[in-house]
Amino acid sequence: MEPARDLFDTTPPLPHVFARWFASRGWQPRAHQLALLAKARAGRSTLLIAPTGGGKTLAGFLPTLVELSERDVRPRNFRSTGRALVRSQGLHTLYISPLKALAVDIARNLEIPVQEMGLTIRLETRTGDTPTSKRQRQRRDPPDILLTTPEQLALLLASADAPYMFGTLRRVVLDELHSLVTSKRGDLLSLGLARLFALAPQLTTVGLSATVAEPDDLRRFLVPQLPQGEARADLVIAQAGAQPNVVMLDTEEHLPWAGHSARHALGDIYRFIKTHRTTLIFVNTRSQAEFLFQELWRVNDDNHAIALHHGSLDVAQRRRVEGAMAEGKLRAVVCTSSLDLGVDWGDVDLVINVGAPKGCSRLQQRIGRSNHRLDEPSEAVLVPANRFEALECRAAIDAVAENAQDTPPLRTGALDVLAQHILGRAVGAPFLPDELFEEIRAAAPYAALGRADFDAAVDFVATGGYALKAYERFAKIRQGKDSRWRVTHPRVAQRYRMNVGTIVEADMIKVRLVRSRRSGAVVPRGGRILGEVEEYFIETLTVGDTFVFAGEILRYEALVEDEAYVSRADATDPKVPAYEGGKFPLSTYLAARVRALLAKPEAWHALPEQVREWLEIQKWRSMLPRAGDLLVETFPRAAKYYLVCYPFEGRLAHQTLGMLLTRRLERARLRPLGFVANEYALAVWGLGDVAWRIANGDLSLAQLFDEDMLGDDLEAWLAESALMKRTFRSCAIVAGLIEKRFPGEEKSRRQLTISTDLVYDVLRKHQPDHILLRAARADAATGLLDIKRLGEMLSRIKGRIVHKALDHVSPLSVPVLLEIGRETVYGEASDTLLAEAADELIKEAMK
């Protein structure tokens, strides 16, 4: 078959061997594949936006393969082995993937065309698992194509060989770019890329991405930014696939008011599994995955092969599931975002999303996991677990129909990642500060970096960046007479290499299955590792507690070093793990759509009957706010006074709002007792009658919700917030203040004597503008505290607060009130708990 040349008249034809290969497979090169080839020949960096299954990876590599095949005509015997006398032609293309497993899979897939066309191309992977001998050889004698991860790139760049290894580089292919750029890994990658541009000025890049809201952000990421203004890569958009069929489950069962189990939909989900070849069931958290998997097996009378996949499970276990999936041996997989990315998993013909979709881009990517034939529509079913989620599902379905996107904007580069990179540059070779500053500003996330921040980061790397200049003699890097900064000791380089990377989720504890302990007996060693859970989850358990993990109900037996010993429990009602893996907040875009939907009764016909009824009663008993308004309801209940508001800004922002509101109510002597937040609403209760004080004119909601709460109140809370301390800890580790690992001894935090909480307290008091505190604040703006979003909300609702004083609970408030006592804010209010525990003892003693 001939390539579609008529589309690209200016394009040189596909080389014969490639045309023949496409034909032999019965394929025709896709327009975007040829377009990328043309861009490469024109020396242009390019962003390719294509749906899953669009031949994206091949498009990314095609220019490389063509170029290398043309280079092949030259004699190859110059290539040497061992210590090279004559340089081989060197590394041509670098491929970077967010997932180690993806790099390995892509390498395997790429071998096929290379072999079938008989090309002499050497392609290799480099991951954390690559043996040392192979790594050394790769530096000495690089392959033509190297497939690796952002962390490995950072390590390669922090080596004296980097100019040799990357000097010949022609292309960089960045896979799943939309996912990489949203995190600190993206920052690290952008800095690595800036270094590559300096080492190999002839370099062009290709970014492969799913559809995003702002392609221009990614286009900037792909090319060096210029001092005089922004630069962008070219853009190629592949033809979209058929519009997916997305429906919301309209259940006969009672749709719950609250909760996330979706237990009511179990029968429906099971029927879907039975009537499809392979079903992917996405959920939002690992605990939901565990729960749903358990429940499905409980009703799985036909013994269908249903598997479980989430990020905490043992890697080997996950690989087995992926393998079975690829071979078409599974009927269904219950999974979290762990399967959002990656190569195609077999013949999926239905995607079920259980719970809130959270964002429409995320949902579209998940839907895209089904049916990889572009001409046929993907099939997806959304299963809301409660009534509010039904609203969100409806809003998401409408957004998908419009192809709307809500991916987050490009990050501003983090200062802790910058510090890590600066140390890496000194480890690689001595650097001149002026040159490095210019190089770093070529990275899009750091294009606006100020010189003062850069200098502060260098100062931090050198001596900790303390105003009290106490550590000159302990400097890690020092500026020489030639103005270059260099490391002071080989130990510094060694530690850098052991701690490179930006992933500091939480300290993880391995979960090991042991036999049940008879009372008093020593817990036996050995047994299988089931996976890992966050340390702070284990910290909340007491011996004998039961929880669901790895598809089993387990009993917590003991903590032995950094392993949690568990046994199989016969309990039927486990305490489900509440660990936080994968709690994404509702996107701002989708939140706005939900508010609009609420305000528009004529659009309710598309909602399930039960939801419609609920909203009608709310309208009658209280009211429904207009789209831009904030509804605040107050009502008494059981000797307490409640204030419920509905910002729809996600749990994290609501939680922060709750912390700050209770402070203000406390000051207004309204004696708040507690609060509860979910994705949609916040409820605060206390002993003071808020409505009465408002009616009396001595309390104003406008003042209560004023933006100035982000001033002193926020400051006071940050001083003691456990969430903030956790944020600080991760910055301290990324920046290299505290090391995850020391040479020779891989210690976990449990064995380290320094607590970053103590460092936070001291630093906050003595140097509040320290670079690490600024880094932590920047993270808190969007991370666990979501302060930025709260700020935007407070400004949005200014002058638009609608107060409704009620005699009793409103229908809309029921879901959030049902959450009371179910979950807790991590680490907060521990003193109150202690006081309660102590009082309880006193009561017991006085009985």
Added chain:
Amino acid sequence: MTAFPAHSGADRFPRRHADHAIAVNSTSLLADPEGALYWPEQGVLVVADLHLEKGSSFAARGVLLPPYDTAATLARLARLVTHYAPRCVVALGDSFHDGDGPARLAGSDREALSIMQRGREWIWITGNHDPEPATGIGGTFSATMTSGALTFRHLPTGAPGEVSGHLHPVARVAHRGRAVSRRCFAADATRMILPAFGAFTGGLNIRDAMFADVFGTLAFKAHLLGDGRLYAFAAKRCLPD
């Protein structure tokens, strides 16, 4: 979803809500929520494990912790000294994180220390981190100090009347499915182990075998440091790690 009782900020409780009295070997003592012990009858203020210059000690090994820990620890101590106006201050050993600590002390910190020492007795009990007497930090040095029914030393031995430090006791308490971890005093009727006072000091769970070695059994209490007050729990009720 998050539910949580209203915050317990510092404004919630007045400082020093109530004096927390603990009797050791029939001697009446006051435990301060900052982690210090006061003996009213003798006018003696006791603190353990200051670990001064721990930050710079780590820095010398390439971990550049903030150099403010000494100032922070001394400032907290100064507030207690002002509050109790003791006749004598006893530092129960490991006052410096390493032997070179006193030499690294910044001028301002040295001065803050000497102001506190003015007009009162100051006793540095030697510890395993600082076994040798040091110069330039005032006070007198001693391995132990006995007064009335009490003996002050760094390493606990379990002897009756002993007030010691070294172990950095921390206790964990669970309530409503959540666990809270705090520094604490560990004490029974005849012995007491003080919490570490230093700004950068971590801790050891009181359910560790080291504590059972000192107290013989689990029949001792943990007095957890809270916001302006202490919370007493039987060691048996506290959780192991």
